Amino acid sequence: MSDRGTAGQQLERILFLLPLANREGGVSVTEAARTIGVPADTVRRDIEDISAREWYHPPGGADELQILLEAERVKIFSGNKFDRPIKLSQREALALSLGLRAAAADASGEDRERLRSLAHRLDMELAVASAEGLAERFSVQDDDGSGANLRVLLETAARARSRCRIRYLKPDDTAATEREIDPYVVVHGGSGWFVIGHCHVREDVLVFRFDRILEAAITDTRFEIPPTFDPAEYVEGGRVFRSDRPDEVLVRYSPVIAAWIREKGPCEELPEGSVSVRFPAPDPGWAVRHVLSHGPEAELVEPEEMRELVIRSARRCIALEPS
Numbered sequence: 001m002s003d004r005g006t007a008g009q010q011l012e013r014i015l016f017l018l019p020l021a022n023r024e025g026g027v028s029v030t031e032a033a034r035t036i037g038v039p040a041d042t043v044r045r046d047i048e049d050i051s052a053r054e055w056y057h058p059p060g061g062a063d064e065l066q067i068l069l070e071a072e073r074v075k076i077f078s079g080n081k082f083d084r085p086i087k088l089s090q091r092e093a094l095a096l097s098l099g100l101r102a103a104a105a106d107a108s109g110e111d112r113e114r115l116r117s118l119a120h121r122l123d124m125e126l127a128v129a130s131a132e133g134l135a136e137r138f139s140v141q142d143d144d145g146s147g148a149n150l151r152v153l154l155e156t157a158a159r160a161r162s163r164c165r166i167r168y169l170k171p172d173d174t175a176a177t178e179r180e181i182d183p184y185v186v187v188h189g190g191s192g193w194f195v196i197g198h199c200h201v202r203e204d205v206l207v208f209r210f211d212r213i214l215e216a217a218i219t220d221t222r223f224e225i226p227p228t229f230d231p232a233e234y235v236e237g238g239r240v241f242r243s244d245r246p247d248e249v250l251v252r253y254s255p256v257i258a259a260w261i262r263e264k265g266p267c268e269e270l271p272e273g274s275v276s277v278r279f280p281a282p283d284p285g286w287a288v289r290h291v292l293s294h295g296p297e298a299e300l301v302e303p304e305e306m307r308e309l310v311i312r313s314a315r316r317c318i319a320l321e322p323s
Helices: 007-021 029-036 040-055 090-106 109-127 146-160 255-264 284-293 304-320
Strands: 066-069 073-077 162-168 177-189 192-199 204-209 213-222 248-253 275-280 298-302
Touching: 007 029, 007 040, 007 073, 029 040, 029 073, 090 109, 146 162, 146 177, 146 192, 146 213, 177 204, 248 255, 248 284, 255 275, 284 298, 284 304, 298 304
Parallel strands: none
Antiparallel strands: 066 073, 066 177, 162 177, 162 213, 177 192, 192 204, 248 275, 248 298
8 A cells, every 4th residue: 555545535535635726825734634634645645636637648637727836835726616516527436436336346244235235326427418429528648748857847947946947839829939947837728737936038927838848947046926825816716827829708608608608607698598708818728628628618719819710720620521
């Protein structure tokens, strides 16, 4: 058994940690460790396990958590996910059903029957879903570890207050630029991982997407985080923003999904039950993926150049579909 205990013990810690760190101002790692009754390193590893799924299978509901881990403090932005019970995705329901059956095999008497009954209820929920594409939906993608290594490097630099040298590819650019940054904090947002820090090229605090950092190295130069820096100012509505392109997009949602959109944050009511939302969209790719993920129920209204990107991307997708 690892020093983290059983899977059940780790799950119990995580379920306690999430609402604890979701409160105003977050919680210090030391306080969280003391409250849960484990070493601080165990809390950090639990947080790593929460976020590690980003690297090994496609995004799902859990990606709406934003995890902010500073040197001695953790803050989780959940979009009010803890205001009511969480609905399981198909992957999560399948994993839980398998886990319950495995636990039932080791149990006896009433415990075994209770576990089997719970697993059966989950199976019945899964049975009403289409079986089309199950192999792809529940497959695990291989990962070469490059993204995880980058995260470890930047988190290490942020904790040690060490400046980094990176090669960064801005959106719409064809060549990467060399930069030196002071990595203040590493954040996970709905569209991936980001590092927020001072850029010595722009002489400003910027947000850098991990998937646009081509190379990174820690230097011997140390830095201090300004007392006025507040990472919460860079996270809004489940998204991380403030980068080289502080654009906004206006998205209209049909009445079919309007109720779900209202639950996620402020929106403008439109005639016939539709709603619209303005998002900060420093990365055009995020705007395209977001709109296309909702199919015909979402429309990017403005700006015109991003609307054209959505149209072109949709046409490419249609052209790639088999006849």
